[in-house]
Amino acid sequence: MRRRVAPYFLLGPGAAWLLLFFVIPLYYLAKLSLNAGVFGSYEFSWHWENYSDALQLYDTQFVRSFVYAGLATLFALLLAYPLAYTIAFKAGRWRNVFLFAVVAPFFTTYLIRTLAWETILSDQSPVVSVLDFLGLAPEGHVLATGGAVVAGLTYNFLPFMVLPIYASLERIDARLIEAGKDLYASATQTFLRVTLPLSAPGVVAGTLLTFIPASGDYVNAQFLGSASNQMIGNVIQSLYLKQSDYPAAAALSFVLMAAILVLVLIYIRFAGSEALMGEEAV
Amino acid sequence: MDDHHGETPSVELRSVTKRFGDFVAVNDLSLELERGEFFTLLGPSGCGKTTTLRMIAGFEQPTEGHIRIEGEEVAGMPPHKRPTNTVFQSYALFPHLSVEANVAFGLKRKKIAKDEIAERVKAELERVGLAAEANRRPSQLSGGMQQRVALARALVNLPKVLLLDEPLGALDLKLRKELQVELKRIQRDVGITFVYVTHDQEEALTMSDRIAVMNRGRVEQIAAPEQVYDRPATTFVAGFIGVSNLMPATVTGGQEVKLDEGTTISTSTDGFSQGDRCHAVVRPEKLRVETDGNGNGSAELPRVEGTVTSSLYLGTATQIAVDLGEGVRMTVLVPNADEAERQRLPGGGARVALSWEPEHMHLVRESPNGAPAGSTDGASAEDQSQKLETSQGG
Structure with a gap:
């Protein structure tokens, strides 16, 4: 008997936490999203128009959010994979130093780091002068452009990409790589046929951990973008805190959640398929 | 080859x-x-x-x-x-x-x-x-x-x-x-x-x-x-392959060695010169235990004397450890072919003589690379019996 009870006992605190801080707020948010009326006198009335309005009014911001988050995820992946690979296989005794360097930004708050980027990307900064010189900042400025927002998102979520990829690479048995070489695969072939497929779980985890929070982010667009770079997070924040249009903000939140869920499910379905896991047909 | x-x-x-x-x-x-x-x-x-x-x-x-x-x-x-x-x-x-x-x-x-x-x-x-x-x-x-x-x-x-x-x-x-x-x-x-x-x-x-x-x-x-087992080249090989009994000895003549404990035995000394130090090896299954009663007919065989320190029943055989003194310990493996015969085997403390056919003895050099882990001297009885069990098939 005791053995059957133990798992539930262990799940208890986590389940209680989720109920209290996720399920109950979600319920109130769902109810709020169906309220109608003006500020001060919102009433629950199955007001589905909040949803259709949300989609009609803010479709540009939705699309922009996913484009920015998608680009940031792609850039983070391109930066993180070689970095994680180097730390896992080539860093030797410097491994922990590098890992610390990856995590070190977390010692400063997210907000401060993003504000620092505002300075780094400002028109007077040497970084921008160099980019300008290289022809990468066409109008002589970077701040308040979509590029700046994507750069900020990439920077802020990079550790969430590096760490899972590192963890999956580090776990790979060195003998598997030797076996690849023993079976006539060159270094490149061994990477493509053995190392890459075996690190796929880390890549999937890293992209999810980057894409999901990046889609809902508003801090980077707020500080590094202009009015024309607003993401859906900025709209929700503004509706909630500035215009006090709680039902619209709640409806938008639900639409965002649903959209992310659908995208993630499609992604996992695709990523989990044999093709991406490196299965070769005979 | x-x-x-x-x-x-x-x-x-x-x-x-x-x-x-x-x-x-x-x-x-x-x-x-x-x-x-x-x-x-x-x-x-x-x-x-x-x-x-x-x-x-x-x-x-x-x-x-x-x-x-x-x-x-x-x-x-x-x-x-x-x-x-x-x-x-x-x-x-x-x-x-x-x-x-x-x-x-x-x-x-x-x-x-x-x-x-x-x-x-x-x-x-x-x-x-x-x-x-x-x-x-x-x-x-x-x-x-x-x-x-x-x-x-x-x-x-x-x-x-x-x-x-x-x-x-x-x-x-x-x-x-x-x-x-x-x-x-x-x-x-x-x-x-x-x-x-x-x-x-x-x-x-x-x-x-x-x-x-x-x-x-x-x-x-x-x-x-077969060569590695029967004719090990060094003390290391003798000790690593199966259980070996190593008796320190000196080559005293063209066809003769003298064991440190005193016995002189005539044997092939190919590859050794007079005065060389070596070890005489006899595998445990090639040794015969002679108590006072059953030594008949083997008077001319090489033999050494010692005290039984332990006797272990291993199922197919009985393993007897014999101390020759001077830190030389011998292991004897007696097949359990006959229960009555097994009952007559000497127990701990008994004085026994060990004999063997001269062709079953082989001279080996000290390994130039040091002694193996778990060589005959100092190895526990358990180590030895474990080795014996796994070596019987070979």
């Missing part, structure tokens, strides 16, 4: 040395393997056997010396360009690929035609009895099955040399014995040179055509299994 002069050796190592920093893993090693030979590198952990194998495979490069495979120098050549394949200790099967795709991996890299790959993979899986498991993942197979997949994955490429790094080490005893027989059968069928690394002396004796016994980066003896 001498009839292959003039033929290019399958694998040739010339004065190969491998250093890792200050540590010399392999020291001035030279080997010549015949084509189609089952050659075993045997020794305790850290003796350099695995490093030697990895140098043949190309995972390590020798610090000095030459490695040739069928006459072609391979030092400096990466593993994927060598005509060798390896069966790894923990199999190293690709977990993300099916059994079939694991076996096909090497052929695909060699750009073999698809039809031929499918055919060869199928034939190889049938050879190891896993045709039905072709589409399963390695993690769904038992250890023994995984081992067969690893073997098929290597053999399907028809390498010139197959390298096996303790391939049976992770399996239980019964399965290990089955696979020993199967491996040997497959090796005879395919006729490929096998280089087999193990620390298990019984495995080496059962399967090999020749054995190289290694100690501290050097080879102590290269010979056929």
Whole structure:
């Protein structure tokens, strides 16, 4: 008997936490999203128009959010994979130093780091002068452009990409790589046929951990973008805190959640398929 | 073994040395393997056997010396360009690929035609009895099955040399014995040179055509299994293969040695000169225990006297430890053929004489590379009986 009870006992605190801080707020948010009326006198009335309005009014911001988050995820992946690979296989005794360097930004708050980027990307900064010189900042400025927002998102979520990829690479048995070489695969072939497929779980985890929070982010667009770079997070924040249009903000939140869920499910379905896991047909 | 002069050796190592920093893993090693030979590198952990194998495979490069495979120098050549394949200790099967795709991996890299790959993979899986498991993942197979997949994955490429790094080490005893027989059968069928690394002396004796016994980066003896067992070259080989009784002695004449405890015995002293120090070796199953009553008819045999310190019942045999004094301890293995006879064996404290046929005694040199771990002096009775149990089959 005791053995059957133990798992539930262990799940208890986590389940209680989720109920209290996720399920109950979600319920109130769902109810709020169906309220109608003006500020001060919102009433629950199955007001589905909040949803259709949300989609009609803010479709540009939705699309922009996913484009920015998608680009940031792609850039983070391109930066993180070689970095994680180097730390896992080539860093030797410097491994922990590098890992610390990856995590070190977390010692400063997210907000401060993003504000620092505002300075780094400002028109007077040497970084921008160099980019300008290289022809990468066409109008002589970077701040308040979509590029700046994507750069900020990439920077802020990079550790969430590096760490899972590192963890999956580090776990790979060195003998598997030797076996690849023993079976006539060159270094490149061994990477493509053995190392890459075996690190796929880390890549999937890293992209999810980057894409999901990046889609809902508003801090980077707020500080590094202009009015024309607003993401859906900025709209929700503004509706909630500035215009006090709680039902619209709640409806938008639900639409965002649903959209992310659908995208993630499609992604996992695709990523989990044999093709991406490196299965070769005979 | 001498009839292959003039033929290019399958694998040739010339004065190969491998250093890792200050540590010399392999020291001035030279080997010549015949084509189609089952050659075993045997020794305790850290003796350099695995490093030697990895140098043949190309995972390590020798610090000095030459490695040739069928006459072609391979030092400096990466593993994927060598005509060798390896069966790894923990199999190293690709977990993300099916059994079939694991076996096909090497052929695909060699750009073999698809039809031929499918055919060869199928034939190889049938050879190891896993045709039905072709589409399963390695993690769904038992250890023994995984081992067969690893073997098929290597053999399907028809390498010139197959390298096996303790391939049976992770399996239980019964399965290990089955696979020993199967491996040997497959090796005879395919006729490929096998280089087999193990620390298990019984495995080496059962399967090999020749054995190289290694100690501290050097080879102590290269010979056929019977030679290694009956005519060990050094005290290390004598102690590592089976249980040996080493009696310190001095060569006193052309055909004569004097044991330190006093007995003079006439024997072959080939390779020794008068005055040389050596050890006289007699295997435990070749010794006879004589108590006062039953010494008849063997008066002319060489004999030594000592005190019984323990008597252990091992099932098929009884193991008696006899202390000759001066730190020399002998182990005697008496087959339990007759219960009444077994009852008459001397117990602890009894004074006994040990005798043996002169041809069962053999002189060995002190190992130039130090004593093996767990040599006869100082080894506990349990160690000895464990060794005895595993050596009886060989």
